[in-house]
Amino acid sequence: MTENTQNAAQEIELLAFRLGEQEYCVDIMSVREIRGWSRATPLPFSPGHVKGVINLRGTVLPVIDLAVRLGMPPIEGDERNVIIVVSVNGQTAGLLVDAVSDILSVARADLQPPPDLTADKESNCISALTLVDNRLIRMLQLDTVLPTQQNDTAA
Amino acid sequence: MSLNILAVDDSRTMRDMVRLALAAAGMTVTTADDGVHGLEVLEGMEPDAIISDINMPRLDGFGFIRAVREIDRMRATPILVLTTESAPELRARARDAGATGWIVKPFDPHKLVKTIQMVTG
Amino acid sequence: MSTDPMAEIRASFFIECEELMESLQDALVILDEDGGDSETINVVFRAVHSIKGGAGAFGFDDLVAFAHRFETVLDQLRAGKLELTSDATKLFIQGADLLHDHIRAAQSDSAPPAGAEDVLKALEALMGDAAPEEDEAVDFTPATLGFSLDLPGLDDEPQLPVELPVWRIGFRPRAELYASGNEAVLILRALAALGETRVDCHVPDDLALSADTAEQPQLGWTVRLEGEMTEADIREVFDFVTDVCDLAITQDQPAAGEPVPFDHPVAEAAMTEPPAIENASPLRLDSGSIVAAANEDVPAVAAGAAPPDPATRNRAARPESEPAAATVRVDLERVDRLVNLVGELVINQAMLAQSVTEAGMGENPSVMNGLEEFMMLTRDIQDGVMMIRAQPVKPLFQRMARIIREASAAVGKEVRLRTEGEATEVDKTVIERLADPLTHMIRNSVDHGIETPDVRQAAGKAAEGVITLSASHRAGRVLIEVADDGAGINRPRVREIAVSKGLIPADAQLTDAEIDNLLFLPGFSTARQISALSGRGVGMDVVKSAITVLGGRVTISSAAGVGTKFSISLPLTLAVLDGMVVRVADETLVVPLSSIVETATLSPGDVRRIGRSTEVLHIRGDFVPLFDLGVQLGFRRAPASADESIVILTTQEDGSRAALIVDQIMEQRQVVIKGLNRNYGPIPGVAAATILGDGQVALILDPSDLTHPTAPEGEDEIALAG
Numbered sequence: 001m002t003e004n005t006q007n008a009a010q011e012i013e014l015l016a017f018r019l020g021e022q023e024y025c026v027d028i029m030s031v032r033e034i035r036g037w038s039r040a041t042p043l044p045f046s047p048g049h050v051k052g053v054i055n056l057r058g059t060v061l062p063v064i065d066l067a068v069r070l071g072m073p074p075i076e077g078d079e080r081n082v083i084i085v086v087s088v089n090g091q092t093a094g095l096l097v098d099a100v101s102d103i104l105s106v107a108r109a110d111l112q113p114p115p116d117l118t119a120d121k122e123s124n125c126i127s128a129l130t131l132v133d134n135r136l137i138r139m140l141q142l143d144t145v146l147p148t149q150q151n152d153t154a155a
Numbered sequence: 156m157s158l159n160i161l162a163v164d165d166s167r168t169m170r171d172m173v174r175l176a177l178a179a180a181g182m183t184v185t186t187a188d189d190g191v192h193g194l195e196v197l198e199g200m201e202p203d204a205i206i207s208d209i210n211m212p213r214l215d216g217f218g219f220i221r222a223v224r225e226i227d228r229m230r231a232t233p234i235l236v237l238t239t240e241s242a243p244e245l246r247a248r249a250r251d252a253g254a255t256g257w258i259v260k261p262f263d264p265h266k267l268v269k270t271i272q273m274v275t276g
Numbered sequence: 277m278s279t280d281p282m283a284e285i286r287a288s289f290f291i292e293c294e295e296l297m298e299s300l301q302d303a304l305v306i307l308d309e310d311g312g313d314s315e316t317i318n319v320v321f322r323a324v325h326s327i328k329g330g331a332g333a334f335g336f337d338d339l340v341a342f343a344h345r346f347e348t349v350l351d352q353l354r355a356g357k358l359e360l361t362s363d364a365t366k367l368f369i370q371g372a373d374l375l376h377d378h379i380r381a382a383q384s385d386s387a388p389p390a391g392a393e394d395v396l397k398a399l400e401a402l403m404g405d406a407a408p409e410e411d412e413a414v415d416f417t418p419a420t421l422g423f424s425l426d427l428p429g430l431d432d433e434p435q436l437p438v439e440l441p442v443w444r445i446g447f448r449p450r451a452e453l454y455a456s457g458n459e460a461v462l463i464l465r466a467l468a469a470l471g472e473t474r475v476d477c478h479v480p481d482d483l484a485l486s487a488d489t490a491e492q493p494q495l496g497w498t499v500r501l502e503g504e505m506t507e508a509d510i511r512e513v514f515d516f517v518t519d520v521c522d523l524a525i526t527q528d529q530p531a532a533g534e535p536v537p538f539d540h541p542v543a544e545a546a547m548t549e550p551p552a553i554e555n556a557s558p559l560r561l562d563s564g565s566i567v568a569a570a571n572e573d574v575p576a577v578a579a580g581a582a583p584p585d586p587a588t589r590n591r592a593a594r595p596e597s598e599p600a601a602a603t604v605r606v607d608l609e610r611v612d613r614l615v616n617l618v619g620e621l622v623i624n625q626a627m628l629a630q631s632v633t634e635a636g637m638g639e640n641p642s643v644m645n646g647l648e649e650f651m652m653l654t655r656d657i658q659d660g661v662m663m664i665r666a667q668p669v670k671p672l673f674q675r676m677a678r679i680i681r682e683a684s685a686a687v688g689k690e691v692r693l694r695t696e697g698e699a700t701e702v703d704k705t706v707i708e709r710l711a712d713p714l715t716h717m718i719r720n721s722v723d724h725g726i727e728t729p730d731v732r733q734a735a736g737k738a739a740e741g742v743i744t745l746s747a748s749h750r751a752g753r754v755l756i757e758v759a760d761d762g763a764g765i766n767r768p769r770v771r772e773i774a775v776s777k778g779l780i781p782a783d784a785q786l787t788d789a790e791i792d793n794l795l796f797l798p799g800f801s802t803a804r805q806i807s808a809l810s811g812r813g814v815g816m817d818v819v820k821s822a823i824t825v826l827g828g829r830v831t832i833s834s835a836a837g838v839g840t841k842f843s844i845s846l847p848l849t850l851a852v853l854d855g856m857v858v859r860v861a862d863e864t865l866v867v868p869l870s871s872i873v874e875t876a877t878l879s880p881g882d883v884r885r886i887g888r889s890t891e892v893l894h895i896r897g898d899f900v901p902l903f904d905l906g907v908q909l910g911f912r913r914a915p916a917s918a919d920e921s922i923v924i925l926t927t928q929e930d931g932s933r934a935a936l937i938v939d940q941i942m943e944q945r946q947v948v949i950k951g952l953n954r955n956y957g958p959i960p961g962v963a964a965a966t967i968l969g970d971g972q973v974a975l976i977l978d979p980s981d982l983t984h985p986t987a988p989e990g991e992d993e994i995a996l997a998g
Contacts, residue, residue, distance in 0.1 A: 041973040042863065043952075044909040045959055053952070053965060053973045058620055060950045060965045060973055165322070168289040168330035175281050210322050224455070233457040239329050247519070255457035256516030274516075276462050 012111070016102040016137055017084065019067050019075075023101060023137045025130075030086050030142055034100060037081040051077070051096055056085065063094040069145055070125060088142040095145070104137070106130050111139065158182045158275055159200065163193035163219060164208040164237065173206055173237070176264030182271070190214025194222055197229070203275045204233040206258075206267075209245065217252045224253035233274035237267075289330045291605075293379045294671075296323040300372050301674045308365045314354075320368070321350045324375065336382040342392055343378070346371050349399045357403075364402050370395050373678055441502075443510060446524035448478075448496030453520040464497060466513045471503020496522075608704070611664050618654075618661045619948040622852065625654050626945065626969035655946065658852060666701035669747045669756070672711060673698050676718050676745055683722040690739055691726050696746035702754050706826055706846055710756070713822040717758045717842050718743065720816065725760035725840050735837065737761070750845075753870055759841040765834040767791045773800065789932075792832045796820045827949070827963050829980055853949060855976060857942040857968070858924070861906035864974045865938075866947055866966055871979045873925040873933065875941060893923060893935040900925065904937040908982055909961060926979040934979060949976065 014025040015034075040052030040063045049068035053060045063083060067075045075081055075096055083094040111128040127141035160182050162173040174184040185200060187193035189211040205223065209216035216236060223229050236249045236257040249257060255274050258267055300323035306312040307320070328343035350368070352358040377389035445467065449460045467473055478496040501510070510525055511518075629647055637643045677693045684691035702710075726732075726741035733739050744759045767788060774780045774794045786794075794800060798817040823830045828846035847853060855866035856875075882894045883902060892899040902923070904915035915921070915937060923935045947966035950973075952959070961982030962975050 039972070041965070041975065042911070043959055043975070044911070044962060055967045055971050055973050058623065058950075058967065060952060060967070166326040166330055167292045168285060168333070169326075171285040171288060172330075172333055175285060210318075210325055212319075212322065231454065231457055231459075233459075239325065239332070250452070250456060250519055253456050273462060273466055274457070274459070276459060276465070 010108050011105045012108055014104045014106055014137070014139065015084065015100065016104055016132075017082070017097040017100045019070065019098055020072055023135055024066075024097075024140055025104065025137050026084070026086060026095075026140050026142060028103065030088050032085040032087050032092065035083045035085060035094070037077055037079055037083060037096075039077070040096075048074075054083070054094060056094070059092075061085065061092060061094050063096055064145065066095045066097050066145070086142055086146075088146060091143075091146050093146050102132075104132055106132065114138075158203040158271065160184050160204050160206060160271065161187065161193065161196060161200065161202040162206045162237075163187045163190065163211070163216075164206075165189050165211040166208070169208065169237070172264075173267070176267050177271070179264070180268040182268075190216065190219030190222070193219050197223065197226065201228060202232065204235065204271050206235045206237050206271075207254075209236060209238045209249070217248055220249065220252040220254050233271075235270060235274065286334060289334065290379065290383050292330065293327055296327055297372070297376050297379070298671060298674060299323055300375075301677065304365065304369050304372055305677070307360065308362070308369065311360060317350070317354050317360075321347065321354050324350055327375065327379065331379075331382065334382075336378075338388040339375075339378045339382045342388070342396065343375060345396050346375060346399065349403055352403050367395065367399050367402065369681065371399055373681070376678075441505075441527050443499075443501040443505070443507075444524075444526050445499040445501060445510065446496070446522070447499065447514075448522040449493045449517070450520050450522070451491060451493055453517050454491075454493060456516075456520060458517050458520070460493075460495070460497070463513055463517065464499065467499055467501055467510070470505045470509055470513070471501050473502075474500040476500075606664075611661075614661050615665065618658050619852070621654055622658060622946065622948050623967050623969075625650055627971070630969035658946075662703070662852070663701075665704045667704050667707055668699050668701050669707060670695075670698035672707050672714065673745055673747075675711065676714060679715050679718050680722060680743060683719050684726070684741075687723060688728065689722060689726050689741060690729055691722050691741045691743055694742055694744045696744065697748045700747035700749060700754065702747070702846065706754070709822070709826055710844075710846070713819040713844075714745075714756070714758070716816075716819050718745070720819075721758055721760040721762070721840070721842075725762035727763050731763075735763075754846045756844040756846065757841055758844075759839060761839040764836040764838055765792055765795070765832075765840055767836075770794055789833075792834055795832060796830070824963075824978075824981070827978075829978070847949075852946055853976070854944070855947050855966075856924070856944050857947075857974070858905075858922075858938040859940040859942060860909070860938050861911035863906075863909075863911055864942070864968060864972065865905070865909075866974050866976045867924060867926070867936070867979060868963070868976065869944065871926045873927050875922060875924050878921040878923045878937065893925075895925065895935070898933070900933045900935045902935045902937065903982070905977075905982075906937075906939070908936075924979075932980075934982075936979060936982070947974075947976065 013028040015028045015031050016023055016025040018024075035056075038054055040054050042052040043050055043062075046052075049065050051063040051065045053062050055061070065074050067073060075098060077096065081096060081098060082100050083096055084100070085092065085094050111130050114126045114129055125141050125144050126138045128139040130137050130139065158181075160173075160177055162170055162177075162184055164170045164173065164186070165188055170186040170188075174186060177184045185196060185202070187196045190207075191213045193205075193207065194214070207216045207219055211219075214222070216238070220234050220236070223232070223234060233255040234253065236254045238245065238249075238257060238259065246257060256270065258270055299319055303312065303316045303319040303323070306316050324343050324347045328340055328347055331339040331343060349358070349371075353360065353364075358364070374389055374392050374395055378392070380386075381388045447460070447463070449458075453460065464473075464475060476498040478498065480494055483494055507525060507527070514521070514523055517523075629651070632638065632643060632647060673693075673695045677695075680691050680693045721743050722741075726743070727735070727737075729739035732741065742761050744757070746755075746757045746759075748755050770791050771780075771786065771794070774791075774797070775782045775784075777800065779794060779797050779800065780786065795816045796819075800817065820830050823844055823846070826846055828844055830842060830844045832840065832842050834840040854869040856869055856872060858865050858867060876895065878893070884892050884894060884899065886892055891902040893902040904912075906912040907915060921937045921939070922941055923937055924941075925933060925935050927933050947968075949964045950966055952962065952965050952975075961978055963978035963981075964976045965973050966976055968974050
């Protein structure tokens, strides 16, 4: 990620949120907005973590159930849940999470690379780990989390 | 007082060129797409000089010039033929139709301006 | 606006080139088909001629050179000195293609296309002995517009004279001089600009100033000119009038006045200073002269031409009035912004209608009338905006003509393109995105459809194959067909390949239509050898997916020995469609109205089971495959309850039908098409999405795709409604 190539001493602002018992975060620069839960229209034949699509001011926005994407039980979705609209590499999508927990300022130097575990679904999606007040916070690798762009084979 | 010029050419590029060249010399340019259009435009204006292409749809340059000369108030209006062809018989035909002079395309804007200044006095 | 005017003109030149190429291609098609008439030839000539003219002004030397040589040949054709054979026409078409390439090269500032010289040589060979003098070609030296737009000075560099000569010029205008808008006085002025002049005016003794002789020029002049100039300089002054005056130019005859062929010099004018334009009366004539009172208008009077009426001159001086143009060029971005806004308006109107009903005002006639009016206006605006984006398919078809020419030449076949319905208008984006799939289909037809000439002749057909490209509007959609008169699909061969590639089991029982559709399966290619065209790893599956992305469908039909036809059905616009809003398994979906034949209530007696899991609906004597929409989309595992369900009978381009069970029909309405994020790839059965009045996203179905045999069966990973 280009943001990470900047001076390591620099502070980075992160949006932290909860998924079940775990805490995750994304670079706040990639967050477009935070929306309350609204029912997504399911897409047939789509992977299980694709919750469906919602109307974001006239645009059809895909919503990803982050819990399923990371190998956890699905979020059923109700008024307490939150959709974080993120944008990376020109792709925009909503991430359905349990709740937003915090906005953190973390020195880049404090972001640890994740241990090179097995190449399971989850670890591919984590770009870094950090400890804040003894809480382990996992930083998402957004471009992995978002569905890969299908090449327009026709063009 | 700025000269009023009517430029008749079916090529938009040439019309734009003529307009650009003449406007830079302070002239006011009205354009028409072909001979028929040119005659229509002339109903509402009296140019100090007319520049006309030869190869045009509907009414070509020869026909247009002949028709202009039929209009009483424009019997002496200078009409310059702007053409890529310099063959003598074309000149003769243009002259027969009533053309004042000719400029061979692609024109040199300075020469065009000079020529217009010369024929309009 | 601070944009560079030359850059703008340059851009508009290329737009104009495209337009000229279009009329050129059109005319060539007519020439090719029925020989055309002289006006057709004129159109061809004019197009090339105009392109050359503009190109010269920009210094596109390669383009000018090519256009010039092409034009020279066309000029011979125009003059009737060249016979219009079909070979000649073919060369003209090749020439036009190359001209197009030259234009593109000029536009992109890249190297001119290869092979131009060969085609030019072949074109010029057509002229044989009739070839005109080559000097005209040399004569055409493009004078580039270096365009420094300062005013021209009068001090052009003089040519170096050998000495300071004295010139004596006898000049007597004839009637035609004045009749052609020339002015003797202006010529005299121009001479005065060259050097020092002394002008003698010759007036006949019997000068009659009566009305009936008014048109007869009666004056002549002798001019003594001294200065640094050549005879060519002087001749240039008379350039426009050499044919309409008596002119004698002689050098250095010290004895004043003699060789002049005129009599009675009575007025003498010494012009010692160059008559600048501010000099009101450059011809200072001696007092007492018969024309002494005259000012610069005198020669005009003498010629009988009325001096311009000051009033009309003033009228002409009004601000430039550009004649009303028939078209306006608008940035596509602006149109798209408008299209989007109208889309929002449609959604907004639907939301408003819903709010009004929810607020209990559904019975209020004035509110409802107002709403109705609003709806109609919205629709009108929408239609109007969509029309702005609509363009005829003609340019697209013309591009295909070239594809055919090149493709057939590459494989040694003779193929002619026939087009129908070129004026059919389709959304600009659709046209743009259709170019690639259409190109591929055309190549495919040339490569696989049309037989080689000898095979055709052996089969009793004309050696030249025909590919017909047609466009038409049908039931709110655009139908584009690519039909060839080739051998038809070799079904045993297709089947064999599909089996060998593991696409179908060896014992599969397939109908002809099913075999034909195998062509659309990914990875299928029937080419026995890698030809110049195919073998690029791109199959018809790519065509199909490109068409699907456009909300279109492609079907195929073929008859052995007669030919193959691909039909593409496309939405008129990518922005709106009329749909039926239905509920299935608690989901709201939109079925395009264009695919619906009828709706009916299902009675169990009409349903027959065929095989293990296939059901058909018996309706009006027909058996139609029956699907539960909720199950088909993976929204539920089993049909809700077969009784009293509602079925929607849909039809597809190929005429096949399918019945879909839905829970409830909500309404019919126009919906704005929203593209689905393609991150998930095409979703079988789903064409796009829309936003309903309540703000919810609803999916727009593609019924034909939904019931297609290749639609994936429900899998574990399918998201159930949640």
